[in-house]
Amino acid sequence: MSGSNTDFILAVEGLTVSFDGFKAVNDLSFYVDQNEIRVIIGPNGAGKTTVLDLICGRTRATDGSIRFRNRELTRLKEHQIVKAGVGRKFQNPSIYTDLTVFENLEISYPSGRGVFGSLAFKRDAEVIARIEEVAGRIFLSEHLNTQADLLSHGQKQWLEIGMLLIQKPELLMLDEPVAGMSVTERQQTALLLREIAKEHTMIVIEHDMQFVAEIADKVTVLHQGKILAEGSPEKVKADPKVIEVYLGH
Protein backbone atom coordinates (compact mmCIF):
# COMPACT_ATOMS: atom_id res chain seq x y z
CA MET A 1 0.00 0.00 0.00
CA SER A 2 1.42 3.40 -0.83
CA GLY A 3 0.31 6.67 0.67
CA SER A 4 -0.98 9.71 -1.14
CA ASN A 5 0.50 13.20 -1.11
CA THR A 6 -0.88 15.45 1.62
CA ASP A 7 -0.24 18.80 3.28
CA PHE A 8 0.50 17.10 6.57
CA ILE A 9 4.07 16.90 7.81
CA LEU A 10 3.51 13.27 8.76
CA ALA A 11 0.91 10.98 7.24
CA VAL A 12 0.66 7.44 8.59
CA GLU A 13 -1.71 5.23 6.63
CA GLY A 14 -2.73 1.62 7.15
CA LEU A 15 0.36 0.98 9.28
CA THR A 16 0.58 -2.62 10.47
CA VAL A 17 3.32 -4.61 12.14
CA SER A 18 2.99 -8.16 13.30
CA PHE A 19 5.39 -10.04 15.54
CA ASP A 20 4.88 -13.77 14.96
CA GLY A 21 1.23 -13.18 14.09
CA PHE A 22 0.57 -10.77 16.94
CA LYS A 23 -0.42 -7.41 15.49
CA ALA A 24 1.19 -4.85 17.79
CA VAL A 25 0.01 -2.09 15.47
CA ASN A 26 -3.01 -2.83 13.35
CA ASP A 27 -4.09 -0.80 10.30
CA LEU A 28 -3.26 2.48 11.99
CA SER A 29 -3.78 5.82 10.26
CA PHE A 30 -3.17 9.29 11.62
CA TYR A 31 -1.99 12.66 10.37
CA VAL A 32 0.15 15.28 12.10
CA ASP A 33 0.11 18.98 11.22
CA GLN A 34 3.08 21.31 11.02
CA ASN A 35 4.09 22.69 14.46
CA GLU A 36 1.54 20.55 16.23
CA ILE A 37 2.18 18.79 19.53
CA ARG A 38 0.53 15.41 19.24
CA VAL A 39 0.37 13.28 22.35
CA ILE A 40 -0.16 9.55 22.15
CA ILE A 41 -1.66 7.92 25.22
CA GLY A 42 -2.97 4.48 25.92
CA PRO A 43 -2.71 1.53 28.32
CA ASN A 44 0.44 -0.59 28.52
CA GLY A 45 0.95 -2.70 25.42
CA ALA A 46 -1.23 -0.45 23.28
CA GLY A 47 1.62 -0.10 20.77
CA LYS A 48 2.66 3.48 21.54
CA THR A 49 6.42 2.93 21.56
CA THR A 50 6.10 0.56 18.59
CA VAL A 51 4.56 3.38 16.54
CA LEU A 52 7.59 5.57 17.25
CA ASP A 53 9.91 2.64 16.48
CA LEU A 54 8.18 2.23 13.14
CA ILE A 55 8.45 5.89 12.23
CA CYS A 56 12.15 6.12 13.07
CA GLY A 57 13.01 2.84 11.37
CA ARG A 58 13.95 0.82 14.41
CA THR A 59 11.18 -1.66 13.59
CA ARG A 60 10.16 -2.47 10.03
CA ALA A 61 6.49 -2.19 9.10
CA THR A 62 4.72 -5.29 7.82
CA ASP A 63 2.33 -3.15 5.82
CA GLY A 64 1.25 0.45 5.35
CA SER A 65 3.01 3.70 4.68
CA ILE A 66 4.66 6.46 6.68
CA ARG A 67 5.10 9.63 4.70
CA PHE A 68 7.15 12.45 6.11
CA ARG A 69 6.84 15.61 3.99
CA ASN A 70 5.46 13.25 1.35
CA ARG A 71 8.61 11.15 1.47
CA GLU A 72 8.16 7.47 2.20
CA LEU A 73 10.14 6.47 5.32
CA THR A 74 9.37 2.76 5.57
CA ARG A 75 12.22 1.75 3.29
CA LEU A 76 14.90 4.14 4.56
CA LYS A 77 17.68 3.19 6.99
CA GLU A 78 17.69 4.70 10.48
CA HIS A 79 20.41 7.25 9.81
CA GLN A 80 18.71 8.29 6.56
CA ILE A 81 15.47 8.91 8.44
CA VAL A 82 17.39 11.09 10.89
CA LYS A 83 18.88 13.02 7.99
CA ALA A 84 15.40 13.44 6.50
CA GLY A 85 14.54 15.38 9.67
CA VAL A 86 13.09 12.99 12.24
CA GLY A 87 14.58 12.92 15.75
CA ARG A 88 13.79 10.37 18.42
CA LYS A 89 14.16 10.39 22.19
CA PHE A 90 14.02 7.05 23.93
CA GLN A 91 12.01 6.08 26.98
CA ASN A 92 14.99 5.64 29.28
CA PRO A 93 17.33 8.56 28.85
CA SER A 94 19.95 7.29 26.43
CA ILE A 95 22.91 9.56 26.65
CA TYR A 96 26.63 8.85 26.50
CA THR A 97 27.51 8.41 30.15
CA ASP A 98 31.29 8.36 29.53
CA LEU A 99 31.27 11.74 27.81
CA THR A 100 30.64 15.27 29.03
CA VAL A 101 27.44 17.22 28.36
CA PHE A 102 29.34 19.24 25.76
CA GLU A 103 30.57 16.11 23.99
CA ASN A 104 27.11 14.57 24.10
CA LEU A 105 25.67 17.57 22.31
CA GLU A 106 28.62 17.74 19.94
CA ILE A 107 28.07 14.19 18.69
CA SER A 108 24.48 15.10 17.85
CA TYR A 109 25.55 18.22 15.95
CA PRO A 110 24.59 17.52 12.35
CA SER A 111 27.97 17.65 10.65
CA GLY A 112 30.89 15.24 10.31
CA ARG A 113 28.59 12.24 10.33
CA GLY A 114 30.69 10.16 7.97
CA VAL A 115 33.88 8.40 9.07
CA PHE A 116 36.19 10.81 7.26
CA GLY A 117 33.99 13.79 8.08
CA SER A 118 34.31 12.93 11.75
CA LEU A 119 38.10 12.61 11.46
CA ALA A 120 38.28 16.12 10.04
CA PHE A 121 35.55 17.59 12.25
CA LYS A 122 36.68 20.77 13.94
CA ARG A 123 35.13 22.27 17.05
CA ASP A 124 34.85 25.75 15.55
CA ALA A 125 33.17 28.83 16.97
CA GLU A 126 29.90 28.04 15.21
CA VAL A 127 29.69 24.58 16.77
CA ILE A 128 30.55 25.89 20.22
CA ALA A 129 28.01 28.71 19.95
CA ARG A 130 25.27 26.32 18.87
CA ILE A 131 26.07 23.88 21.70
CA GLU A 132 26.02 26.70 24.24
CA GLU A 133 22.72 27.96 22.88
CA VAL A 134 21.07 24.54 23.14
CA ALA A 135 22.58 23.94 26.58
CA GLY A 136 20.95 27.17 27.70
CA ARG A 137 17.55 26.07 26.45
CA ILE A 138 17.75 22.75 28.29
CA PHE A 139 18.93 24.39 31.55
CA LEU A 140 22.39 22.80 31.42
CA SER A 141 24.63 25.82 30.75
CA GLU A 142 26.42 25.30 34.03
CA HIS A 143 27.09 21.66 33.36
CA LEU A 144 28.80 21.64 29.95
CA ASN A 145 31.95 20.04 31.36
CA THR A 146 30.16 17.62 33.65
CA GLN A 147 30.32 13.95 32.83
CA ALA A 148 26.80 13.02 31.72
CA ASP A 149 26.65 10.07 34.10
CA LEU A 150 26.72 12.48 37.04
CA LEU A 151 23.58 14.38 35.99
CA SER A 152 20.28 13.88 37.80
CA HIS A 153 17.61 11.81 36.10
CA GLY A 154 15.67 14.89 35.02
CA GLN A 155 18.80 16.53 33.66
CA LYS A 156 19.56 13.42 31.64
CA GLN A 157 16.09 13.64 30.08
CA TRP A 158 16.75 17.27 29.19
CA LEU A 159 20.14 16.42 27.78
CA GLU A 160 18.59 13.89 25.43
CA ILE A 161 15.99 16.46 24.35
CA GLY A 162 18.88 18.86 23.74
CA MET A 163 20.67 16.21 21.67
CA LEU A 164 17.58 16.14 19.45
CA LEU A 165 17.28 19.92 19.25
CA ILE A 166 20.83 20.33 18.04
CA GLN A 167 20.04 18.07 15.09
CA LYS A 168 17.39 20.61 14.04
CA PRO A 169 14.86 17.95 13.15
CA GLU A 170 11.48 19.03 11.80
CA LEU A 171 9.74 16.27 13.70
CA LEU A 172 10.70 15.34 17.27
CA MET A 173 9.41 12.17 18.82
CA LEU A 174 9.66 11.97 22.60
CA ASP A 175 8.92 8.80 24.52
CA GLU A 176 7.83 9.75 28.07
CA PRO A 177 9.99 12.86 28.40
CA VAL A 178 8.94 13.66 31.97
CA ALA A 179 9.11 10.16 33.47
CA GLY A 180 10.90 10.30 36.80
CA MET A 181 10.90 14.10 37.00
CA SER A 182 10.00 16.23 39.99
CA VAL A 183 7.00 18.61 39.84
CA THR A 184 9.19 21.66 39.16
CA GLU A 185 11.13 19.79 36.50
CA ARG A 186 7.85 18.80 34.86
CA GLN A 187 6.73 22.40 34.71
CA GLN A 188 10.05 23.48 33.26
CA THR A 189 9.83 20.70 30.68
CA ALA A 190 6.28 21.69 29.69
CA LEU A 191 7.52 25.23 29.05
CA LEU A 192 10.49 23.88 27.14
CA LEU A 193 8.30 21.73 24.90
CA ARG A 194 5.92 24.64 24.24
CA GLU A 195 8.95 26.70 23.27
CA ILE A 196 10.27 23.97 20.99
CA ALA A 197 6.88 23.59 19.31
CA LYS A 198 7.21 27.07 17.86
CA GLU A 199 9.75 25.72 15.42
CA HIS A 200 9.23 21.98 15.41
CA THR A 201 6.48 19.41 15.20
CA MET A 202 6.30 16.92 18.04
CA ILE A 203 4.90 13.53 18.84
CA VAL A 204 4.99 12.78 22.56
CA ILE A 205 4.09 9.63 24.42
CA GLU A 206 2.95 10.41 27.94
CA HIS A 207 0.97 8.91 30.81
CA ASP A 208 0.53 11.88 33.09
CA MET A 209 -2.89 13.31 32.03
CA GLN A 210 -2.25 16.64 33.69
CA PHE A 211 0.96 17.05 31.71
CA VAL A 212 -0.83 15.91 28.56
CA ALA A 213 -3.51 18.58 29.04
CA GLU A 214 -0.75 21.17 29.50
CA ILE A 215 1.10 20.50 26.27
CA ALA A 216 -1.13 18.68 23.78
CA ASP A 217 -2.76 20.22 20.75
CA LYS A 218 -4.33 16.94 19.88
CA VAL A 219 -4.39 13.56 21.60
CA THR A 220 -4.46 10.12 19.99
CA VAL A 221 -5.56 7.26 22.22
CA LEU A 222 -4.20 3.85 21.23
CA HIS A 223 -5.67 0.58 22.37
CA GLN A 224 -4.52 -2.85 21.17
CA GLY A 225 -2.69 -1.34 18.22
CA LYS A 226 -5.67 0.66 17.00
CA ILE A 227 -6.95 4.17 17.47
CA LEU A 228 -9.62 4.35 20.11
CA ALA A 229 -10.18 8.08 20.03
CA GLU A 230 -8.59 11.23 18.68
CA GLY A 231 -9.14 14.93 19.31
CA SER A 232 -8.51 17.76 21.72
CA PRO A 233 -7.44 16.79 25.27
CA GLU A 234 -10.85 17.83 26.68
CA LYS A 235 -12.77 15.85 24.11
CA VAL A 236 -10.65 12.73 24.64
CA LYS A 237 -10.89 12.99 28.42
CA ALA A 238 -14.68 13.01 28.20
CA ASP A 239 -14.89 10.12 25.74
CA PRO A 240 -16.67 7.18 27.47
CA LYS A 241 -14.55 4.56 25.59
CA VAL A 242 -11.34 6.20 26.75
CA ILE A 243 -12.58 6.33 30.33
CA GLU A 244 -13.53 2.67 30.07
CA VAL A 245 -10.18 1.26 28.85
CA TYR A 246 -7.63 3.80 30.02
CA LEU A 247 -8.52 6.60 32.37
CA GLY A 248 -10.80 4.64 34.67
CA HIS A 249 -13.96 5.91 36.30
Next chain:
Amino acid sequence: MPFSSFKDYMPRQDLLAFVVLALLLVVILPLTLDVMRLNQTGKFLSFAFVAVGLVLCWGYGGILSLGQGVFYGLGGYALAMYLKLEASTPENTRIQTTPGIPDFMDWNRITELPWFWEPFYSLTFSILAVVVVPMIVAYLIGLAMFKRRVGGVYFAIITQSIAAILTILIIGQQGLTGGVNGITDLRTLKGWNIHTDSASYALYFVCVALLFACLLIAQYIRRSKTGRILVAMRGQEDRVRFSGYDIANFKIFVFCIGAAFAGIGGAMFTLQEGFMSPSFVGVVPSIEMVIFCAVGGRLSLIGAVYGVLLVSVAKTVFGENFPELWLFAMGLIFIGVVLGLPNGIAGLYATYVGPHVDRLLDRIFGKQTPSEQTQPHLESNSQGATP
Protein backbone atom coordinates in the same frame (compact mmCIF):
# COMPACT_ATOMS: atom_id res chain seq x y z
CA MET B 1 43.31 19.76 11.08
CA PRO B 2 40.48 19.17 13.53
CA PHE B 3 42.55 20.36 16.48
CA SER B 4 42.77 23.99 17.51
CA SER B 5 46.21 23.57 19.05
CA PHE B 6 48.88 20.98 19.68
CA LYS B 7 47.63 20.71 23.26
CA ASP B 8 44.21 19.78 21.95
CA TYR B 9 45.78 16.87 20.09
CA MET B 10 48.24 15.94 22.81
CA PRO B 11 47.27 17.09 26.31
CA ARG B 12 50.04 17.50 28.87
CA GLN B 13 49.68 14.12 30.57
CA ASP B 14 49.56 12.31 27.22
CA LEU B 15 52.65 14.16 26.04
CA LEU B 16 54.46 13.14 29.20
CA ALA B 17 53.51 9.51 28.65
CA PHE B 18 54.71 9.62 25.04
CA VAL B 19 58.01 11.24 26.02
CA VAL B 20 58.67 8.79 28.84
CA LEU B 21 57.97 5.83 26.56
CA ALA B 22 60.20 7.31 23.86
CA LEU B 23 63.04 7.77 26.36
CA LEU B 24 62.65 4.18 27.53
CA LEU B 25 62.58 2.66 24.06
CA VAL B 26 65.02 4.93 22.26
CA VAL B 27 67.59 5.65 24.95
CA ILE B 28 67.40 3.51 28.07
CA LEU B 29 66.79 0.04 26.62
CA PRO B 30 69.36 0.28 23.79
CA LEU B 31 71.99 1.49 26.29
CA THR B 32 71.31 -1.16 28.93
CA LEU B 33 70.43 -4.30 26.99
CA ASP B 34 72.81 -6.43 24.98
CA VAL B 35 72.03 -6.93 21.33
CA MET B 36 70.30 -10.27 21.82
CA ARG B 37 67.96 -8.91 24.49
CA LEU B 38 67.31 -5.78 22.48
CA ASN B 39 66.35 -7.91 19.48
CA GLN B 40 64.01 -9.83 21.76
CA THR B 41 62.47 -6.56 22.99
CA GLY B 42 61.97 -5.57 19.37
CA LYS B 43 60.07 -8.78 18.79
CA PHE B 44 57.92 -8.10 21.86
CA LEU B 45 57.24 -4.63 20.51
CA SER B 46 55.93 -6.11 17.28
CA PHE B 47 52.96 -7.29 19.38
CA ALA B 48 52.49 -3.77 20.71
CA PHE B 49 51.23 -2.77 17.25
CA VAL B 50 48.40 -5.25 17.70
CA ALA B 51 47.71 -4.09 21.25
CA VAL B 52 47.50 -0.44 20.17
CA GLY B 53 45.01 -1.42 17.47
CA LEU B 54 43.02 -3.35 20.04
CA VAL B 55 42.83 -0.28 22.30
CA LEU B 56 41.01 1.50 19.47
CA CYS B 57 38.81 -1.44 18.48
CA TRP B 58 38.05 -2.94 21.85
CA GLY B 59 38.72 -0.24 24.44
CA TYR B 60 37.18 2.60 22.47
CA GLY B 61 34.83 0.94 19.98
CA GLY B 62 33.81 -2.02 22.14
CA ILE B 63 34.63 -4.44 19.30
CA LEU B 64 36.40 -7.43 20.82
CA SER B 65 38.32 -9.28 18.14
CA LEU B 66 39.83 -12.62 19.11
CA GLY B 67 41.39 -12.96 15.68
CA GLN B 68 44.02 -10.23 15.50
CA GLY B 69 46.58 -12.97 14.88
CA VAL B 70 45.12 -13.24 11.39
CA PHE B 71 46.22 -9.72 10.51
CA TYR B 72 49.54 -10.06 12.32
CA GLY B 73 50.12 -13.23 10.34
CA LEU B 74 49.08 -11.74 7.01
CA GLY B 75 51.50 -8.85 7.48
CA GLY B 76 54.25 -11.19 8.64
CA TYR B 77 53.74 -13.64 5.79
CA ALA B 78 53.62 -10.87 3.17
CA LEU B 79 57.13 -9.81 4.08
CA ALA B 80 58.35 -13.35 4.69
CA MET B 81 57.32 -14.29 1.13
CA TYR B 82 59.43 -11.47 -0.26
CA LEU B 83 62.43 -12.42 1.87
CA LYS B 84 62.03 -16.09 0.99
CA LEU B 85 62.03 -15.37 -2.72
CA GLU B 86 65.15 -13.28 -2.29
CA ALA B 87 66.81 -16.14 -0.41
CA SER B 88 65.79 -18.67 -3.07
CA THR B 89 68.01 -17.61 -5.94
CA PRO B 90 68.83 -20.33 -8.46
CA GLU B 91 72.44 -20.37 -7.15
CA ASN B 92 71.38 -20.87 -3.54
CA THR B 93 68.92 -23.59 -4.48
CA ARG B 94 70.82 -25.39 -7.25
CA ILE B 95 70.68 -28.74 -5.41
CA GLN B 96 66.84 -28.66 -5.69
CA THR B 97 64.91 -30.50 -8.40
CA THR B 98 63.54 -27.10 -9.45
CA PRO B 99 66.09 -24.44 -8.58
CA GLY B 100 64.88 -20.90 -7.94
CA ILE B 101 61.74 -21.70 -5.94
CA PRO B 102 61.49 -21.76 -2.12
CA ASP B 103 62.90 -24.98 -0.64
CA PHE B 104 59.67 -26.17 0.98
CA MET B 105 57.94 -26.09 -2.39
CA ASP B 106 60.60 -28.31 -3.82
CA TRP B 107 60.21 -30.75 -0.91
CA ASN B 108 56.48 -30.86 -1.70
CA ARG B 109 57.19 -31.64 -5.36
CA ILE B 110 55.96 -28.32 -6.62
CA THR B 111 57.82 -27.45 -9.81
CA GLU B 112 56.56 -23.98 -10.52
CA LEU B 113 56.13 -20.88 -8.37
CA PRO B 114 52.40 -20.45 -7.59
CA TRP B 115 50.82 -17.38 -9.21
CA PHE B 116 50.11 -15.55 -5.95
CA TRP B 117 53.81 -15.69 -5.04
CA GLU B 118 54.86 -13.88 -8.21
CA PRO B 119 54.12 -10.26 -7.10
CA PHE B 120 56.19 -10.81 -3.96
CA TYR B 121 59.38 -10.50 -6.02
CA SER B 122 58.71 -6.76 -5.71
CA LEU B 123 59.68 -5.13 -2.41
CA THR B 124 57.30 -2.21 -2.99
CA PHE B 125 54.41 -4.60 -3.55
CA SER B 126 55.33 -6.62 -0.48
CA ILE B 127 55.53 -3.56 1.78
CA LEU B 128 52.16 -2.36 0.47
CA ALA B 129 50.73 -5.84 1.00
CA VAL B 130 51.85 -5.77 4.66
CA VAL B 131 49.36 -2.97 5.27
CA VAL B 132 46.77 -3.39 2.53
CA VAL B 133 46.10 -7.14 2.65
CA PRO B 134 45.13 -7.12 6.36
CA MET B 135 42.97 -4.05 5.72
CA ILE B 136 41.14 -5.70 2.82
CA VAL B 137 40.49 -8.84 4.87
CA ALA B 138 39.31 -6.72 7.82
CA TYR B 139 37.12 -4.69 5.48
CA LEU B 140 35.44 -7.80 4.10
CA ILE B 141 34.92 -9.31 7.57
CA GLY B 142 33.64 -5.97 8.83
CA LEU B 143 31.29 -5.55 5.89
CA ALA B 144 29.85 -9.01 6.38
CA MET B 145 29.49 -8.68 10.16
CA PHE B 146 28.83 -5.06 11.05
CA LYS B 147 26.41 -4.28 8.23
CA ARG B 148 24.33 -7.20 9.52
CA ARG B 149 24.74 -5.90 13.06
CA VAL B 150 26.65 -8.88 14.33
CA GLY B 151 28.51 -7.75 17.41
CA GLY B 152 29.68 -8.57 20.91
CA VAL B 153 30.29 -12.19 21.72
CA TYR B 154 29.22 -13.39 18.27
CA PHE B 155 31.79 -11.19 16.63
CA ALA B 156 34.48 -12.43 19.03
CA ILE B 157 33.63 -16.06 18.26
CA ILE B 158 33.57 -15.51 14.51
CA THR B 159 36.95 -13.75 14.51
CA GLN B 160 38.35 -16.57 16.59
CA SER B 161 37.06 -19.10 14.07
CA ILE B 162 38.67 -17.15 11.27
CA ALA B 163 41.99 -17.36 13.12
CA ALA B 164 41.53 -21.11 13.46
CA ILE B 165 40.59 -21.47 9.78
CA LEU B 166 43.61 -19.51 8.57
CA THR B 167 45.95 -21.64 10.71
CA ILE B 168 44.46 -24.84 9.33
CA LEU B 169 44.73 -23.48 5.81
CA ILE B 170 48.39 -22.52 6.21
CA ILE B 171 49.31 -25.85 7.79
CA GLY B 172 47.30 -27.86 5.28
CA GLN B 173 48.73 -26.18 2.18
CA GLN B 174 52.32 -27.05 3.04
CA GLY B 175 53.60 -26.74 -0.50
CA LEU B 176 52.27 -23.22 -0.92
CA THR B 177 52.83 -21.81 2.55
CA GLY B 178 55.60 -23.76 4.22
CA GLY B 179 53.08 -25.54 6.44
CA VAL B 180 53.55 -25.90 10.16
CA ASN B 181 57.23 -24.89 10.00
CA GLY B 182 56.32 -21.60 8.42
CA ILE B 183 58.58 -19.69 6.09
CA THR B 184 62.08 -20.12 7.49
CA ASP B 185 65.69 -19.42 6.67
CA LEU B 186 65.23 -15.78 5.69
CA ARG B 187 68.59 -14.09 5.24
CA THR B 188 68.74 -10.80 3.42
CA LEU B 189 66.66 -7.77 2.55
CA LYS B 190 67.86 -6.32 -0.77
CA GLY B 191 71.19 -7.96 -0.09
CA TRP B 192 71.41 -6.63 3.48
CA ASN B 193 72.00 -9.41 6.00
CA ILE B 194 69.26 -9.15 8.65
CA HIS B 195 71.06 -11.40 11.15
CA THR B 196 74.05 -9.21 11.96
CA ASP B 197 74.26 -7.19 15.19
CA SER B 198 74.10 -3.90 13.33
CA ALA B 199 70.99 -5.10 11.50
CA SER B 200 69.40 -6.04 14.84
CA TYR B 201 70.02 -2.52 16.14
CA ALA B 202 68.73 -0.91 12.96
CA LEU B 203 65.61 -3.06 12.83
CA TYR B 204 64.91 -2.36 16.50
CA PHE B 205 64.92 1.36 15.84
CA VAL B 206 62.79 0.98 12.70
CA CYS B 207 60.32 -1.01 14.79
CA VAL B 208 60.21 1.69 17.50
CA ALA B 209 59.81 4.44 14.90
CA LEU B 210 56.92 2.65 13.20
CA LEU B 211 55.32 1.94 16.57
CA PHE B 212 55.39 5.65 17.37
CA ALA B 213 53.93 6.45 13.96
CA CYS B 214 51.02 4.10 14.76
CA LEU B 215 50.68 5.57 18.25
CA LEU B 216 50.47 9.09 16.82
CA ILE B 217 47.83 8.03 14.28
CA ALA B 218 45.88 6.30 17.04
CA GLN B 219 46.16 9.41 19.21
CA TYR B 220 44.73 11.44 16.33
CA ILE B 221 41.73 9.11 16.04
CA ARG B 222 41.26 9.02 19.80
CA ARG B 223 41.27 12.79 20.19
CA SER B 224 39.14 13.53 17.12
CA LYS B 225 35.36 13.37 17.00
CA THR B 226 35.73 9.82 15.69
CA GLY B 227 37.19 8.78 19.04
CA ARG B 228 34.25 10.26 20.91
CA ILE B 229 31.79 8.59 18.55
CA LEU B 230 33.49 5.26 19.23
CA VAL B 231 33.09 5.78 22.98
CA ALA B 232 29.47 6.80 22.49
CA MET B 233 28.81 3.76 20.32
CA ARG B 234 30.31 1.42 22.88
CA GLY B 235 27.63 2.36 25.41
CA GLN B 236 24.62 3.53 23.39
CA GLU B 237 24.73 2.17 19.90
CA ASP B 238 21.09 3.03 19.19
CA ARG B 239 21.45 6.61 20.32
CA VAL B 240 24.36 7.12 17.91
CA ARG B 241 22.42 5.45 15.12
CA PHE B 242 19.43 7.70 15.76
CA SER B 243 21.69 10.72 15.77
CA GLY B 244 22.27 10.12 12.07
CA TYR B 245 25.36 7.91 11.95
CA ASP B 246 25.87 4.73 10.00
CA ILE B 247 27.40 2.74 12.86
CA ALA B 248 28.74 -0.07 10.69
CA ASN B 249 31.05 2.29 8.78
CA PHE B 250 32.72 3.44 11.98
CA LYS B 251 33.22 -0.11 13.17
CA ILE B 252 34.64 -1.18 9.82
CA PHE B 253 36.99 1.79 9.85
CA VAL B 254 38.43 1.14 13.29
CA PHE B 255 38.67 -2.60 12.64
CA CYS B 256 40.65 -1.90 9.44
CA ILE B 257 43.00 0.45 11.29
CA GLY B 258 43.59 -2.24 13.93
CA ALA B 259 44.29 -4.75 11.15
CA ALA B 260 46.76 -2.45 9.40
CA PHE B 261 48.66 -1.89 12.66
CA ALA B 262 48.73 -5.63 13.31
CA GLY B 263 50.06 -6.26 9.80
CA ILE B 264 52.95 -3.84 10.35
CA GLY B 265 53.68 -5.58 13.65
CA GLY B 266 53.76 -8.95 11.93
CA ALA B 267 56.18 -7.69 9.30
CA MET B 268 58.49 -6.28 11.99
CA PHE B 269 58.42 -9.65 13.72
CA THR B 270 59.39 -11.46 10.52
CA LEU B 271 62.32 -9.11 9.99
CA GLN B 272 63.63 -9.39 13.54
CA GLU B 273 63.04 -13.10 14.03
CA GLY B 274 64.02 -14.24 10.55
CA PHE B 275 60.97 -16.44 10.08
CA MET B 276 57.18 -16.49 10.22
CA SER B 277 55.04 -19.44 11.18
CA PRO B 278 51.38 -20.32 11.78
CA SER B 279 52.03 -20.38 15.53
CA PHE B 280 51.61 -16.56 15.47
CA VAL B 281 48.32 -16.67 13.60
CA GLY B 282 46.00 -18.95 15.51
CA VAL B 283 43.66 -18.83 18.45
CA VAL B 284 46.20 -18.83 21.30
CA PRO B 285 48.37 -15.94 20.07
CA SER B 286 45.22 -13.97 19.19
CA ILE B 287 43.96 -14.33 22.75
CA GLU B 288 47.44 -13.49 24.09
CA MET B 289 47.24 -10.20 22.16
CA VAL B 290 43.96 -9.35 23.88
CA ILE B 291 45.56 -10.11 27.25
CA PHE B 292 48.48 -7.77 26.46
CA CYS B 293 45.94 -5.06 25.82
CA ALA B 294 43.86 -5.84 28.93
CA VAL B 295 46.90 -5.86 31.21
CA GLY B 296 48.16 -2.54 29.86
CA GLY B 297 44.72 -1.01 30.03
CA ARG B 298 42.33 -1.20 27.17
CA LEU B 299 41.68 2.53 27.16
CA SER B 300 45.30 3.59 27.10
CA LEU B 301 47.46 3.53 23.97
CA ILE B 302 50.70 3.89 25.89
CA GLY B 303 49.51 1.48 28.59
CA ALA B 304 49.05 -1.19 25.92
CA VAL B 305 52.75 -0.96 25.02
CA TYR B 306 53.75 -1.47 28.65
CA GLY B 307 51.25 -4.33 28.89
CA VAL B 308 52.95 -6.07 25.98
CA LEU B 309 56.42 -5.58 27.45
CA LEU B 310 55.48 -6.73 30.96
CA VAL B 311 53.54 -9.82 29.92
CA SER B 312 56.20 -10.77 27.38
CA VAL B 313 58.99 -10.41 29.93
CA ALA B 314 56.94 -12.44 32.41
CA LYS B 315 56.37 -15.05 29.72
CA THR B 316 60.08 -15.28 28.97
CA VAL B 317 61.17 -15.50 32.60
CA PHE B 318 58.36 -17.84 33.60
CA GLY B 319 58.57 -19.85 30.39
CA GLU B 320 62.30 -20.45 30.76
CA ASN B 321 61.81 -21.93 34.22
CA PHE B 322 58.35 -23.54 34.16
CA PRO B 323 57.36 -23.81 30.51
CA GLU B 324 54.40 -26.08 31.17
CA LEU B 325 52.85 -23.66 33.67
CA TRP B 326 52.93 -20.52 31.54
CA LEU B 327 49.47 -20.92 29.99
CA PHE B 328 47.93 -21.33 33.44
CA ALA B 329 49.77 -18.28 34.69
CA MET B 330 48.57 -16.28 31.72
CA GLY B 331 44.98 -17.35 32.35
CA LEU B 332 45.31 -16.26 35.97
CA ILE B 333 46.72 -12.89 34.93
CA PHE B 334 43.78 -12.35 32.61
CA ILE B 335 41.18 -13.29 35.20
CA GLY B 336 42.94 -11.15 37.78
CA VAL B 337 43.04 -8.12 35.50
CA VAL B 338 39.41 -8.46 34.40
CA LEU B 339 38.18 -8.83 37.98
CA GLY B 340 40.55 -6.52 39.81
CA LEU B 341 41.87 -4.00 37.31
CA PRO B 342 39.36 -3.42 34.54
CA ASN B 343 41.52 -0.62 33.19
CA GLY B 344 44.83 -2.40 33.65
CA ILE B 345 48.10 -0.77 34.58
CA ALA B 346 47.01 2.50 32.97
CA GLY B 347 43.97 2.53 35.26
CA LEU B 348 46.23 2.14 38.31
CA TYR B 349 48.40 4.95 37.05
CA ALA B 350 45.45 7.26 36.42
CA THR B 351 44.05 6.63 39.91
CA TYR B 352 47.16 6.68 42.08
CA VAL B 353 49.97 8.40 40.20
CA GLY B 354 48.30 10.65 37.64
CA PRO B 355 46.89 13.25 40.09
CA HIS B 356 50.30 13.70 41.76
CA VAL B 357 52.01 14.11 38.40
CA ASP B 358 49.36 16.62 37.43
CA ARG B 359 50.01 18.68 40.56
CA LEU B 360 53.73 18.54 39.89
CA LEU B 361 53.22 19.73 36.32
CA ASP B 362 50.94 22.47 37.63
CA ARG B 363 53.76 23.67 39.86
CA ILE B 364 56.30 23.64 37.02
CA PHE B 365 54.25 24.97 34.11
CA GLY B 366 51.37 26.73 35.84
CA LYS B 367 47.74 25.67 36.06
CA GLN B 368 45.89 24.54 32.98
CA THR B 369 42.35 25.51 32.04
CA PRO B 370 39.69 22.80 32.32
CA SER B 371 39.31 22.47 28.55
CA GLU B 372 42.95 21.46 28.25
CA GLN B 373 42.68 18.65 30.73
CA THR B 374 42.72 15.07 29.60
CA GLN B 375 39.48 13.19 29.80
CA PRO B 376 39.85 11.51 33.18
CA HIS B 377 36.52 9.76 32.88
CA LEU B 378 37.72 7.89 29.82
CA GLU B 379 40.78 6.62 31.61
CA SER B 380 39.47 5.91 35.06
CA ASN B 381 35.85 4.96 34.55
CA SER B 382 35.38 1.32 35.40
CA GLN B 383 32.11 1.08 33.50
CA GLY B 384 31.76 -1.39 30.69
CA ALA B 385 34.54 -3.53 32.04
CA THR B 386 33.06 -6.68 30.62
CA PRO B 387 33.46 -7.18 26.90
